[in-house]
Structures are given as structure tokens and as C-alpha cells.
Amino acid sequence: AQSVSQHNHHVILSEAASLELGCNYSYGGTVNLFWYVQYPGQHLQLLLKYFSGDPLVKGIKGFEAEFIKSKFSFNLRKPSVQWSDTAEYFCAVNPRGGGSQGNLIFGKGTKLSVKP
Amino acid sequence: KAGVTQTPRYLIKTRGQQVTLSCSPISGHRSVSWYQQTPGQGLQFLFEYFSETQRNKGNFPGRFSGRQFSNSRSEMNVSTLELGDSALYLCASSLAGTEGGGTQYFGPGTRLLVL
Numbered sequence: 001a002q003s004v005s006q007h008n009h010h011v012i013l014s015e016a017a018s019l020e021l022g023c024n025y026s027y028g029g030t031v032n033l034f035w036y037v038q039y040p041g042q043h044l045q046l047l048l049k050y051f052s053g054d055p056l057v058k059g060i061k062g063f064e065a066e067f068i069k070s071k072f073s074f075n076l077r078k079p080s081v082q083w084s085d086t087a088e089y090f091c092a093v094n095p096r097g098g099g100s101q102g103n104l105i106f107g108k109g110t111k112l113s114v115k116p
Numbered sequence: 117k118a119g120v121t122q123t124p125r126y127l128i129k130t131r132g133q134q135v136t137l138s139c140s141p142i143s144g145h146r147s148v149s150w151y152q153q154t155p156g157q158g159l160q161f162l163f164e165y166f167s168e169t170q171r172n173k174g175n176f177p178g179r180f181s182g183r184q185f186s187n188s189r190s191e192m193n194v195s196t197l198e199l200g201d202s203a204l205y206l207c208a209s210s211l212a213g214t215e216g217g218g219t220q221y222f223g224p225g226t227r228l229l230v231l
Contacts (some may be wrong), residue, residue: 045222072220090159092181103174104149106159107158108158
């Protein structure tokens with residue numbers, strides 16, 4: 001079965017530290033990839049997405065992610081985090097074609113706590 | 117454009133009852149997907165509707181059902197509620213639907229508590 005793994009359940013950083021959240025998926029075919037963020041008390045918001053082309057994608061609020069096809073990975077990065085980045089981050093994969101269901105498969109999420 | 121709206125936002129039911137949740141997608145979006153979010157299982161796909169037809173279905177029992185109307189608004193129904201159905205139910209809309217590679221935009225969710 002297709003699955004998405006997020007390696008860290010809870011990450012605690014100080015402001016200005018660099019961030020990298022890991023995401024790996026299991027599916028051999030073409031995929032669309034997403035990172036969503038859920039701030040405390042708010043709904044899921046799209047952070048960035050990858051459909052095709054340049055594997056390094058930039059999103060909102062200074063976030064970026066790199067798609068490495070050979071590693072089935074789509075890691076999220078930010079050079080310098082802020083207290084306002086405290087949130088839960090979800091990686092999601094949309095398998096394309098080959099009889100796949102086509103729905104979004106989510107990782108379990110990574111809670112990021114940024115200390116001021 | 118207004119975002120995805122869901123009603124009601126909070127709901128308390130007792131075991132054995134049934135519940136109907138509503139979702140209004142972003143104007144122009146024809147696809148609506150539903151997800152269940154729980155602390156233990158995370159976000160799990162329930163089903164997707166596109167142009168009033170169920171196009172995809174997740175691995176949930178038949179007690180979970182849905183429908184979509186001609187204006188793209190969608191409802192999901194859960195019959196014979198169980199304690200384990202307590203969750204945040206999220207609705208997401210997109211232009212093309214997931215099979216078309218569309219980006220899904222999420223609503224605030226309906227928090228259901230089953231006592």
C-alpha cells in the first residue's frame with residue numbers, strides 16, 4: 001500500500017535555527033507532492049507543491065522543498081525559523097495514473113515548536 | 117474568493133445516532149474530498165466527489181457516505197455513530213480533482229464528538 005513517512009514527530013528549535021523536515025513516500029510511479037501547514041487553531045493551508053519541472057520548489061513564508069526522485073523524498077527546509085512558524089506540518093502525496101486512487105495520502109505530521 | 121466553508125463547526129452526538137456534515141467548495145471548484153483527522157490515525161481519505169459522482173473512496177465502512185449536489189456543495193453522512201468516529205472531519209475542494217492533479221484547499225473542519 002502507498003504510504004508517506006515523516007521522520008520526526010516533534011521538532012523543537014530556537015528562533016533563527018535552520019529547519020529540515022523529512023518526508024519519504026512509497027510509490028513507484030508519478031506523483032504530485034505537497035506540504036501543508038496547520039497553525040494552532042487554524043485550518044490546513046498549502047505551503048508549497050511540486051507537480052513537475054525544477055525539483056527545488058519555493059513556497060510561502062520562505063519555505064522550500066526539494067524532490068529527490070531516486071530517494072522518494074520531498075524534504076521541507078527553511079534557513080531561519082521564526083516563532084510564528086510554530087505549527088504542525090504535513091507532507092502529502094498524490095499518486096498519478098496506473099490505477100491509483102488519485103487521492104491525497106498524508107504523513108502523520110511533524111509538530112514544530114519554535115522557542116523565542 | 118471565499119474559501120471552503122463547513123457547517124456545523126462543532127457537533128456532539130451519542131452512539132447510535134446519525135450525523136450529516138456540509139461543505140461548500142470554493143466557487144468554481146467541482147471536486148470535493150472528505151478526510152477524517154484523528155490523533156492516532158492522522159489524516160485519512162474518505163471519498164471524493166466530482167460533478168456529482170463519487171470518483172474515489174477510501175477504506176472506511178459503509179456507514180460513511182456522501183453526496184454532491186449540482187452546485188458542487190457536498191454532504192457526508194455517518195450512520196450508527198461509534199465512539200471511534202469522534203474526529204475532525206475536513207473537506208477540501210479543487211478545480212480538477214485529485215485525478216486531474218489539482219491542488220486541494222481545505223476548510224476549517226467539523227469537530228464531531230460522539231458520547
